[in-house]
Amino acid sequence: MESFGIAVSLLLCVMIQMSGANTELISVPLVMHGTKGKSLHIPVETHFGMNQVEFQGTWSQISPKENHLVTFENSKAIPNLQLKDTLIFNLTSISLTFKQLDEAAEGEYQLQINIIFPGQDKLESVIKTVSITVNVPLSTPVMKKSSEGTLVEDQDNVTLTCIVENGAKAKYQWLKNGKMVSLSERHIFSQNNTTLFINPVKKEDIGMYSCAVANPISHARSKVMELSVFYGPYNLEVNSDQGLRIGEVFTVNQGELIFFDCLADSNPPNTCVWISRTDNGTEVLMTGPRFEVPPHKLAQPTKFLCRAFNNMTKKQDEAHFTLVVANLGKGSEKLQGESAVSPLAAITISSLLIILCMLFVLFRKTCHPKRVLMKIYNRPMPEQKGLHRSGHEDATEDFGIYEFVSIPGKMESNHASCRSLARLDSVKDLHTTIYDVIRHVPETPTLSLLK
């Protein structure tokens, strides 16, 4: 316990000695970065009137070697004669100036000063240290690549080296597309960061690389160097400008020529092999990026595949697709293959829907539906009389047989004549069109118009 106490007090003593008894009286920079061959002034700030006090002190180098520089007091300074040519001491400001820095000047320096303030018999002792670095400006770094050959992803590695011809104390940093490269499993720096080792290279490593160097007085950046990597094929896709595409199924009109393009992300560009698949097996049809389908082969849905191959990475990918030929053009007689039914059916249904919609709009425009409905319901279904409906909330009211009658001479009128089915016989001679609008209404059998 006792020894511990002694150690603590010793440590405190040392700390007080190191930091100076009175930090406010004098301040000196902690670190100064000088340039080799240039002068360096170490400023000293004194926070008291220098000519109102009595003082005496010294400047000395304390590391890496001990060297006395100057001893001074109020009226005079005694410099170390050996250093007369390299140092200037200013007694007014007690500051020190190195005329021409060289490497030997690098180290720790100490200002020690004792001050007696007027009217006080106490002695203030101040110790300040400043560390001085001597630097050489860095030349522009040059970057080297371990191999000028092409790099193949997942196979090759590359070492980038940053070389600085002139300058010292450089810190190295690696940049890809202007952003710092960070350490990873594949990105390894040498101890002093002068080299970057990428193993193995991948597509993501493609980019513009540079190295940046900095020391306390300068910084520089190398020219960018492109790193290219062979990769792929990735994201293989089969595309065609013609025909209708649903997933992997392309539907094309009979007689239409169809081309397929095989697109993949690949460096160098991939080669493509087009293969047809049947129950019997596969058959290579052609090689090349574009595939023209021979028309005579299109009797029924045909399965194909595109095989993309990168001859550098030796990797390949496949995309499967099916080609269906539908007889969509004029004069269609029969469907080619089962899958052709669905697009044709869709077109028929949509055409019917469009006709129905147009009719409904026309009907709404030319005559008030309520009036006609009243007529329909009043005649064949007297039991519906009591059923009062104020609006149009039930779609079942719209069901019925509607008829449009055009009356010559009344075309300019907005109120065209509308007649119900009940009067059909009387207007048979007129030019009429009858549309049947019947829908299934499961829960209201009483409204059935088939009655």
Ligand SMILES: *[C@@H]1O[C@H](CO)[C@@H](O)[C@H](O)[C@H]1NC(C)=O
């Ligand atoms: C010494 O320092 C004082 C105060 O900073 C300054 O005015 C003076 O010019 C300096 N003298 C020389 C010789 O540099």
Ligand SMILES: *[C@@H]1O[C@H](CO)[C@@H](O)[C@H](O)[C@H]1NC(C)=O
């Ligand atoms: C890097 O690639 C070279 C050949 O390009 C090979 O000899 C070496 O073993 C590879 N280094 C590592 C760590 O894989």
Ligand SMILES: *[C@@H]1O[C@H](CO)[C@@H](O)[C@H](O)[C@H]1NC(C)=O
């Ligand atoms: C960086 O470290 C390597 C060894 O790891 C050494 O050969 C090289 O000289 C060092 N370069 C610099 C500039 O410090």
Ligand SMILES: *[C@@H]1O[C@H](CO)[C@@H](O)[C@H](O)[C@H]1NC(C)=O
């Ligand atoms: C090396 O670079 C890394 C990242 O750029 C950085 O964190 C590290 O401090 C550098 N090391 C040296 C010795 O420069």
Ligand SMILES: *[C@@H]1O[C@H](CO)[C@@H](O)[C@H](O)[C@H]1NC(C)=O
């Ligand atoms: C399968 O092969 C046989 C004989 O080689 C041939 O007759 C038949 O048409 C082939 N089937 C298909 C779907 O190509």
Ligand SMILES: *[C@@H]1O[C@H](CO)[C@@H](O)[C@H](O)[C@H]1NC(C)=O
């Ligand atoms: C690899 O593919 C590229 C692009 O398709 C081609 O130009 C090159 O001749 C091929 N190289 C070999 C060795 O097949």
